[in-house]
Amino acid sequence: MLTIKKLSVTFGQNVALEIDQEIRFEENDRIGIIGSNGAGKSTLINSLLGIVPYKGDIQTNLTPRDMAVHLQENSYSNNVSVKLIMETILGTKLKANKELQELIAYFDFDKCLAKRFNKLSGGQKQRLTLILVMLQKADLTFFDEVSSGLDFETRQILMTKLTNWYSQRSGTLCVVSHYYDELEKLTNKLLLLDKGRVVAFGRLEELFSQYCGYSVITVEDTPVTKTFFGEYRQLKAPSQVLALACHNQEDERKIVNLCIQSNINYKRRNxxxxxxxxxxxxSEEVSHG
Known part of the structure; x- marks a missing residue:
């Protein structure tokens, strides 16, 4: 579908993106794109869409009409109803388009149709843009921080609907997000960027095995647990979490038994x-150290 052979984007003297390994987007892939601010996530999307100039080789049989994109910020006219905005952008009438009616019902958006855009809540604005993007049924769809700025409950509802919708439909998705739970729900591959370079790319289970092992047991990070599990490999983890790498099922069994015998709460992660x-x-920092 799309292959990046080599890709370089510069703004003045600054290198925003430098990809020197082959990245392939296959049909029906669900690719999560993650990285800190300035990692090159939006620059990558803009390059693939032809919005910013680049050097390199992007091979694809797709045309711009085969792609759809949901951007972080979207703005529409406040002078007309949301219904008219939809019909104008999509070039169709609501009454004549059953798929549009289905999406509106699916996102519980019926009561918003008569409103002006500036009267919508943050979650409602996101739903509007999602409906406009999803109705295109593009071969390749980009979602750039689709739930940015939403409260936790609204974000969960939105992501559940998005996940369920695409579980029954074809098409390749590229999802930019800094929420790990969203990527775990929506994606099967991960592209990790840092300072404009690729740190890792592959299927989630393969990357987890490569960098974490067979499984990971997490417990609260305290001086006691750090000493108690000192003989086991301890992975980098979020603050207040001690992550213990299990190389195989036997390692996992030993650590779990220790937790049970010592009355230590634990979670298993794979x-x-x-x-x-x-x-x-x-690992990347060590290799370039």
Whole structure:
């Protein structure tokens, strides 16, 4: 579908993106793109869409009409109803378009149709843009921080609907997000960027195995637990979390038994994107140290 052979983007003297390994987007991939601010996430999307100039080789049989994009910030006219905005942008009438009616019902957006855009809440504005993007049924769709600025409950509802919708439909998705739980729900591959370079790219289970092991047992990080589990490999983890790498099922069994015998609360993880990302970046720092 789309292959990045080599890609370089510069703004003045600053290198915003430098990809020197092959990145392939396959049909029906669900690719999460993650990285800190300035990592090159939006620059990558803009390059693939042809919005910013770049040097390199992007091979694809897709045309701009085969792609759709949901941007972080979207603004529409406040002088007309949301219904008219939809019909104008999509070039269709609501009454004549059953798929549009289905999406409006799916996102519980019916009561918003008569409102002006500036009267919508943050979550309602996101739903409007999602409906406009999803109705295109593009071969390749980009979602750039789709739930940015929303409260926790609204974000959870929105992501659940988005996940369920695409679980029954084809098309390749590229999801830019700094929320690990969103990526775990929506994606099966991960592209990790840092300072404009690729740290890791691959299927989630493969990357987890590479950087974390068979599984990870997490407990509260205290002086006692750090000493208690000192013989086991300790991974980089969020603050107040001690992450213990299990190389195989036997390692996992030993650590779990120790937790049970010592009355230590624990969690087993085999797909934790946050812990995997921290250790992938740590590995990259060591290799360039």
């Amino acid at each position: 797909n934790d994107i946050e812990i995997m990302t921290l250790n992938a970046k740590g």
